[in-house]
Amino acid sequence: MHILATEGLTKRFPTVTALDSLTVGVGPGVTGLVGANGAGKSTLIKIMLGLLPPSSGTARVLDLDVGTQGERIRRLVGYMPEHECLPPDVSATEFVVHLARMSGLPRTAARERAADVLRHVGLAEERYRPIGGYSTGMKQRVKLAQALAHDPKLIFLDEPTNGLDPRGRDEMLHLIRRIGTEFGISVLVTSHLLGELERVCDHVIVIDGGRLLRSSAITEFTQATQSVTVEVEEGTEPLAERLLAAGLKVSRHGRTLLVGVTGPQTFDAIRDAAVDLDLCLIRLEQARHRIEDVFREEEAGV
Numbered sequence: 001m002h003i004l005a006t007e008g009l010t011k012r013f014p015t016v017t018a019l020d021s022l023t024v025g026v027g028p029g030v031t032g033l034v035g036a037n038g039a040g041k042s043t044l045i046k047i048m049l050g051l052l053p054p055s056s057g058t059a060r061v062l063d064l065d066v067g068t069q070g071e072r073i074r075r076l077v078g079y080m081p082e083h084e085c086l087p088p089d090v091s092a093t094e095f096v097v098h099l100a101r102m103s104g105l106p107r108t109a110a111r112e113r114a115a116d117v118l119r120h121v122g123l124a125e126e127r128y129r130p131i132g133g134y135s136t137g138m139k140q141r142v143k144l145a146q147a148l149a150h151d152p153k154l155i156f157l158d159e160p161t162n163g164l165d166p167r168g169r170d171e172m173l174h175l176i177r178r179i180g181t182e183f184g185i186s187v188l189v190t191s192h193l194l195g196e197l198e199r200v201c202d203h204v205i206v207i208d209g210g211r212l213l214r215s216s217a218i219t220e221f222t223q224a225t226q227s228v229t230v231e232v233e234e235g236t237e238p239l240a241e242r243l244l245a246a247g248l249k250v251s252r253h254g255r256t257l258l259v260g261v262t263g264p265q266t267f268d269a270i271r272d273a274a275v276d277l278d279l280c281l282i283r284l285e286q287a288r289h290r291i292e293d294v295f296r297e298e299e300a301g302v
Ligand SMILES: Nc1ncnc2c1ncn2[C@@H]1O[C@H](COP(=O)(O)OP(=O)(O)OP(=O)(O)O)[C@@H](O)[C@H]1O
Pocket: 013, 014, 016, 017, 018, 035, 036, 037, 038, 039, 040, 041, 042, 043, 044, 082, 159
């Protein structure tokens, strides 16, 4: 079953084609939409919400047509926009209660709902203070809470980790995973970093210049992209030769080696090679995949 499906979806702006014949299907669960800046992620979301008409092609969300049933879609779908959109003078509680009421909940139910979602996103006492004084992390949480206020079946999160420090990113990603698993709400989340979506998504779609580059279950992605960065103080060349001789896939990037991981034995092989060659290992790190890595791998036919 698809919760979201497009067929030849195209969006042309006067000077740029933001989406170019995009055909893709998304099932329930947490789906990552990855692409560099300007790839067309936000445009796709706005079309899915029925807020922007496509130039050609079709798109359905929860089996509803975006062209004619936008209002019904927006009743069922929550949306966390990328840009700052929060009123600074009201508290998170007032804001989320207001949105819950606008979605049709009576006053008491709206208050309960707001308290619930603000608790879920981790806003405690600060929810009574005006939003203008919040940190970026707190504002992102309010944006997430408002997307959940009307009890949606599906939420679109546009770059929810933008502007967050590493800890804030981790917490946000954990929250997104919980929304997908514990709350049973399907999620479409965008990022320009494949590495961070890998940790929370069941499925990943990669777009580039409005075109579909890849759509795969995360397990296929991690198998194809898993690699480890190895750095030694001296002796990069002999180490590369040794690892190649051991049948590993190795590429050199300046002082570091990128080694394809085939299983836990890869780490043992790197350690043993460093010991045998008497090299000082200063880094052995699981690579964080950036969108560029996928492009490289697509080109190399990995
Ligand atoms: N309203 C608009 N008018 C003209 N061009 C637009 C409009 N909205 C988006 N674009 C262009 O369409 C392309 C895709 O933009 P979009 O915002 O969808 O990308 P994105 O993947 O979300 O990137 P970002 O993360 O930077 O927002 C870009 O070249 C952008 O400049």
